[in-house]
Amino acid sequence: xxxxxxxxxRERLEGAGYDVLMxxxxxxxxxxxxxxxxxxxRALIAxxxxxxxxxxxxxxxxxxxxxxxxxVLLAALHLLRRRPVRKYTTWRPKITALTGLLIIYALMLVPxxxxxxxxxxxxxxLLLAGNTLCILAVLDLARSLSIMPEARTLVTTGLYARIRHxxxxxEDIALLGIALQFRSWxxxxxxxxxxxxxIRRMDWEEGILTAVFPEYAEYQRRSSRLVPGLY
Amino acid sequence: xxxxxxATTAGLTAAAIEFLPRTxxxxxxxxxxxxxxxxxxxxxGQTMEHDCEHMLGEVTKSLxxxxxxxxxxxxxxxxxSAAQRRALSHEPIPRPSARAANAPLTVVFAATDPGxxxxxxRQAEQMSASQPAELRLRCFTAGAPR
Numbered sequence: 001x002x003x004x005x006x007x008x009x010r011e012r013l014e015g016a017g018y019d020v021l022m023x024x025x026x027x028x029x030x031x032x033x034x035x036x037x038x039x040x041x042r043a044l045i046a047x048x049x050x051x052x053x054x055x056x057x058x059x060x061x062x063x064x065x066x067x068x069x070x071x072v073l074l075a076a077l078h079l080l081r082r083r084p085v086r087k088y089t090t091w092r093p094k095i096t097a098l099t100g101l102l103i104i105y106a107l108m109l110v111p112x113x114x115x116x117x118x119x120x121x122x123x124x125x126l127l128l129a130g131n132t133l134c135i136l137a138v139l140d141l142a143r144s145l146s147i148m149p150e151a152r153t154l155v156t157t158g159l160y161a162r163i164r165h166x167x168x169x170x171e172d173i174a175l176l177g178i179a180l181q182f183r184s185w186x187x188x189x190x191x192x193x194x195x196x197x198x199i200r201r202m203d204w205e206e207g208i209l210t211a212v213f214p215e216y217a218e219y220q221r222r223s224s225r226l227v228p229g230l231y
Numbered sequence: 232x233x234x235x236x237x238a239t240t241a242g243l244t245a246a247a248i249e250f251l252p253r254t255x256x257x258x259x260x261x262x263x264x265x266x267x268x269x270x271x272x273x274x275x276g277q278t279m280e281h282d283c284e285h286m287l288g289e290v291t292k293s294l295x296x297x298x299x300x301x302x303x304x305x306x307x308x309x310x311x312s313a314a315q316r317r318a319l320s321h322e323p324i325p326r327p328s329a330r331a332a333n334a335p336l337t338v339v340f341a342a343t344d345p346g347x348x349x350x351x352x353r354q355a356e357q358m359s360a361s362q363p364a365e366l367r368l369r370c371f372t373a374g375a376p377r
Contacts, residue, residue, distance in 0.1 A: 039278070045251045046276035047335070054320075062244040069240060124240075132236045 023078050026101070030075040033105050037068050044115070056117030063120040063181055066127030067108075070174045073134050074104075077167075080138075093204035100197030104175060107190045113183040123180035130174025133159070137166040154213045162228050164219070165202055169226050172198065202226075252276060253310040256283035260290045263302040268351045269341040273311075273319050283307035297358070321377050327352040329359075329368040330377055338368065345373065 041064045048057055113119070140158030159166040175194060179187045202225060210216045225231050255276035262270040272290055277283040287305045294301070311319070318324050318339050327349045329338040338355060340348040349372065356370040371377045 041247060042251055042254060042278050045247065046255045046278055048275070058244060058248070061247055062240055065243045065247060066240050069236075069243070128233070128236055128240060131240075132233045135236065136232055 026078050027075045029105065030071055030078070033108050034068055034071040034075070036108065037064065037071065040064070040112070041068075056120075057115070059117055059124055060115040060120040063124040063127065063177070066124050066131060066174075067178050067181070069131050070127060070134070070178070073131060073138075077134075077138060093201075093208075096197055096200045096204060100194060100201045103190055103194040103197060104171070107175065107178055107182065107187060107194075110182045110184060110186045110190065112181055119180050119183060123177045126177030126180065127174050130170045130172075130177055133166060133170035133173065137170055141167065154209065154216065154219070156219050156223075160223075162223055164206070164223050164225050168198055168202065172226075256280050256307040256309065257311055257315075258283050258286040258290065259306055259308050259315070260287060260294070261304040262294055262298065263304070264298060264351070265300050266347065266351075267342050267344070268347055270351065270355075271318075271339045271341070273315055273337045273339070275319070275335045276311075277307075280307060323371075323374050323376050326373050327370065328377065329355050329370045331359075331365060332367055332369060333365040336366070336368075349373075 041061065044061070044064065048054075137159050140160050141155050163169060172195065175191065179191050206216070206220070210220075213219075255278060257276045258272075258274050260272040262272075264270065272294075274286060274290075277286065284307060287307060291303055291305055295303070308315075314324075318328060319335065319337050324339065327340045327345075329340075329352050330336065338352075340352045340355075342348040342351070349370075352370040356368050359366060359368040
């Protein structure tokens with residue numbers, strides 16, 4: 001029996017509403033941390049307003065700016081993603097994915113270490129590499145991106161031809177860069193917890209992709225999970 | 232793509248260096264002594280205006296105690312001029328100046344007679360000797376590396 005117009009409309013609104021609800025909190029959450037970073041940068045520049053010709057301070061600011069670019073990329077990624085064709089209905093994969101994601105922000109709540117040109121230079125390099133990889137991965141992925149382990153479309157071209165999770169690799173490289181600005185045991189713990197949940201997240205994601213796309217098993221055989229030739 | 236990311240990061244960094252100071256409040260106090268010496272106190276910026284005003288009040292109060300006849304000009308400036316930035320930096324400047332050992336406080340002395348400005352600088356150094364270590368000033372001649 002065909003559905004009534006009102007039912008179809010309600011279904012569509014519920015679908016779109018859920019999608020918006022899933023996107024907005026994480027985008028706003030990311031923007032909140034972006035705002036905190038801007039405020040921290042203002043305070044840093046306030047304490048050293050004369051650094052225009054001091055290269056080491058330029059590097060420190062560049063590391064902070066790279067962190068902000070990473071946050072903008074995270075927010076943009078969540079805004080641009082497509083709606084899934086299939087997702088897990090149980091909570092465990094969702095909680096794993098959310099924990100893996102939210103722990104990134106916990107890193108930015110740890111007290112920051114004193115500015116140091118060498119550490120900040122290394123941080124900026126890692127963040128630049130992470131941000132670049134992130135953009136390249138997103139261009140390959142188009143809009144098949146998600147926080148939760150969900151199937152949208154199978155992408156096996158570009159970076160994805162060799163690595164199954166280049167976006168996670170980008171995220172981890174950038175996060176390592178951010179952690180170098182903090183340099184404390186708390187930052188190391190946050191990083192370790194993030195890596196653990198990131199691996200669990202990949203397990204869940206590969207599980208659903210294998211279930212939806214029959215060609216995924218073959219793709220798994222000819223590609224590395226994160227680092228070509230190593231893992 | 233990597234070049235684009237590097238260029239964007241460098242561009243945004245330069246923009247932050249140039250434009251963010253304009254969103255901050257820098258306490259600037261200028262004292263005009265009857266002897267003709269103009270003394271400028273420069274300090275790092277504050278993110279909040281009331282913190283800046285509080286600092287202005289503190290500096291003015293302590294200087295008023297030393298020189299009641301001095302004319303005072305005080306303000307919370309949005310950003311700093313190139314000359315003020317240079318004065319706060321460790322680069323040499325063309326006037327006698329004094330810097331606190333461990334705090335970014337900088338005092339610049341100007342007078343039509345350069346000797347008079349230098350004397351005022353030395354005097355400030357001597358007067359600060361009784362202060363806590365972080366507030367003790369060290370005087371530098373015009374053009375000297377600081």
